[in-house]
Amino acid sequence: MDDSVAADQNHVLEFRLPDLGEGLTDAELVSWAVAVGDRVELNQTIAEVETAKAQVALPSPFAGEVLELLAQPGDTVPVGAPLIRVATEYQAAERQSVLVGYGPEGETVSRRAAKNPVVHADPALNYPEIPGRPPATPAARKLARELGIDISFVAGSGPGGAVTVDDVRHAVPVSQPPARIQPEPGTESDESPRPSKPPVPTMRPDGGIIRPTPSERETRTPVSGVRKRTATAMVTSARTIPQASAFATTDFTASMELLDHLRSTESFSGLSLTPLALVAKATLAAMAEFPEINSWWDDEHKEIVTKHYVNLGIAVATDRGLLVPNVKEAQALSLRELCREIGWLADVARTGSARPADLRGGTFTISNVGVFGVDTGVPLVNPGEGAILCLGSIRKQPWVYRDELAVRWVTTLGLSFDHRMIDGEQGARFLSTVTSLLEDPLTLLGRV
Template identity: 55%
Template sequence: MQGTGFGGAITPEDVRAHDVPRETTRPQDVTSPRETRTPIRGVRRQTADAVTRSAFTAPHVTEFVTVDVSASMELIDRLQASPAFAGLEPTPLVLVAKVLLVVLREHPSLNSSWDEEHQEIVTKHYVNLGIATATSRGLLVPSVKDAHLMSLLELTRAIHQLVETARAGRCTPADLSGGTVTITNVGVFGVDTGTPILSPGEAAILCLGAIAPRPWVVDGELAVRSVTTLGLSFDHRLVDGEQGSRFLADIAATLADPLTLL
């Protein structure tokens, strides 16, 4: 350090000037770009348009319930061992779908749509069940047409075929349109639950979370049970809080005791 004081003495100003860090320039890695731009088109464009339209048109409400599904998991184990279901591998999603279809009979407002042009609420007397499906092209929501008419075996087969078709990129425009209510399963990714956005033109979407062993009080004692959290998003123009809550509670009660389906 060079002093600027009398006789070359170092002054406080010399010390402060010496402590100022020099500006350094990090060498640019020319082999790795700092940004990547991907054109928005195809399924990604369609999905973006749909969720944006839904999010800013329908007033969303999401409610949650945590439920002991141990009895449902035991039922699924029995179904998987049944010769009638050979090669189909019944899953929690299929059972939840069947429960939703049964409960929906008592809650028609969850299977309706809002007709802005005619200022009418359209209640559907059929159910085209949308199944949110992750594919290599992005998220697709094909629907099982007239799912309300199907037995559990028929529904299992229809969902299995629909998901395979979607993942193979063979969905038709008819497969991807006409849904009336949707199920999405984030549990397959180990996620507890979610706040899903409605498919345009639908009143409700049910989210199935991860099913995992958790502590649960049974008959006043602590036990380890199979537990999941369900999330229900609904259009508040079509479904009020009581209707949405009762619908979700009835689904939870049926999953806790699936023999009521029989």
Template identity: 50%
Template sequence: MTKSFLLPDLGEGLTEAELITWLVKVGDTIELNQVIAEVETAKASVELPSPYAGVVTALRAQEGTTVEVGTAIIDIADGSEPLKEPVQEEERVPVLVGYGVAGEGPSRRGNRRAAAPETVKPVSDKPLASPPVRFVARQEGIDLAEVPASGTHGEVTRDDIASYMARDEEPVALVHGKDETRTPIKGVRKHTAAAMVSSAFTAPHVTEFITVDVTPTVELLEKLRGTKHFRDVRLTPLALVAKALLVALRSNPSLNSEWDEQNQEIVTKGYVNLGIAAATPRGLMVPNIKDAHKLGLKDLAQSLVDLTATAKEGKTGPADLADGTITITNVGVFGVDSGTPILNPGEAAILCFGAIRRQPWEFEGEIALRSMTTLSLSFDHRLVDGEQGSRFLSDIASLLSDPLNLVALS
């Protein structure tokens, strides 16, 4: 009996995904929950485990195409009937028939059977390349069709990618007399753009700024880094800023709320899923630390390191991006002093943390070189009035200017 696997809803009502790479081919025998493909939604890259065991008889979607949820993408025979001639994708027309069957457990990387370069056969006319090579190309924004292939069987190798990146800069082709490069808007960038436009024109934004002398925070960081407790943890200024935000939320709960338009209610959250805006090879993403309010400084610092590393490796999953309640964007890492951030959709506030710079500042009646930073807070004026937003920002600044209070209240 042959069964068709339908592309499932991959989270938060997403309606489509781009099929990046097939990890199986027609004729392969696969196991239950074996990863058969990599797809990219508007929010994350996802591995698809097979809900069936058997033999692949047809791949019904091409790599690089966008597939709607509920569309059949692969046919698998369970061995109860003789196999027919394999049906290629162009001979079959996917039919929208509803939601697919999700796997009965997590994907098992150990069962992945990605084709080796010599057996990689594209469903379409795409260039030959193994899944790891395709992943590198995606990260670097390289079109594999433009890369000269040197593999034994005509496939693009990692060395080919490296050589292509190191090539002399070539002139961009002129189109109608204009020097232009056009990049398709899709995936994470498409989702981010839509979300930001929706947020900007739905929630009435207000942004406030405060300049803070964080010299005591910088000094405390140096002391903590030298202790046995934090020896194995990468402790950054962002960790103390995040901790200050979490403490300040206790007396300013309106900043951790949501406007429910459908039910005409304000939903104040008793938990904090702290979002951290991260620049990744696939665009801006905002994964969040679940129940961050329960974490001590050491665990919070480690969670920040893990979250950032996962995002930069392109391994952030849909669950990591869902259910955020408030966000921090750290523009200081780019040497930027401040900004007016746009709210992450569904959240009441976003804190922007600027660069820390040594500057002349009044201290104890004299001018001295101090470590200064600027914090800016954007908030939804439907949920947060000026007094509440100002008090919250002031509380964070106060904790960073006197971090002993932050330690005492943690």
């Protein structure tokens, strides 16, 4: 028998945050699905975490009784940091596996097992120290959430600068200045609910102005998850990729007519066939003629890397921020298959169930800003890609058609590209080919 196994065969193990893929270094704990004292089974979901890419349910790699939760919802937990301590049978937990479908193959996340469940620190100060965030007791974090206070802006007076309950209480802003004019009888009292509206200066009895306090004039929101990842990618794009843009306004009427026809066919029954799918198909067809569009610049080796496959990214606006899942091997799909894949990826992105694998490996992106009523845009090229196409709104407009003025469906496409490897002539010809295919979409029918 292993010397580290206690006589009762119980062993305390720590479940550490596993590597969730593509170099992600941390995740934000969204919620716990278990509590101290609960019995957990193998592969039972114990928590949900949000990475910069997706929201992920964490299954337990072993069965046992929950002894301690080592992080609070809202905490940013580094990869490899302990999340939970579980008392379990030693034989049932020989090793902790990386989550299936996440992280590098063949690697496991290291973990440390304590022989006896002894807590040496004061329980009131047993909090996880999260890099970039102030240490705080669980009680202080809980009180801050209840009071709506951002704990990252509270000065700590505890050991090591830890934020205590008293620190949070002292940080509560005074809701009303003492000199504020009292309401007249029969009017709204201080206890009455008020609609949420921007604070405005009020008058003192002596005619002076009472101005809102700084805490009422602005809100500070810690950046994490998708927003943090997006910010990093966009700064990298703006600083490292010299970008140029081209625009083309095109007659989309024939494409709209084709879409109406296809929606009535049995092949597309049950599918949400949108203009985006047809634009994606035209883009893929044009890319076959201009493979340099599906390339990226390897700055380290000073090489242009041309991909002979297309993982087509589709920008999706979600409650968590902008996500870009991509359709794998899109160049091999028919219009019907492409339509189905785009719809499915958009759904999983909006519901927070996209896997990290769905969001990595993109080679080209389409952003459909037209759904917000915008004519076009100048999107930034995603790092690791060479170009991005922007689809504007599709509207009925006056248009010269066969030398006569007519009302036609019209849209504007915008292309941003890495000017280090894509010349203006190449970008313009690629965009012109896309618009030509959309003006005469019957040429795409052989690929439907």
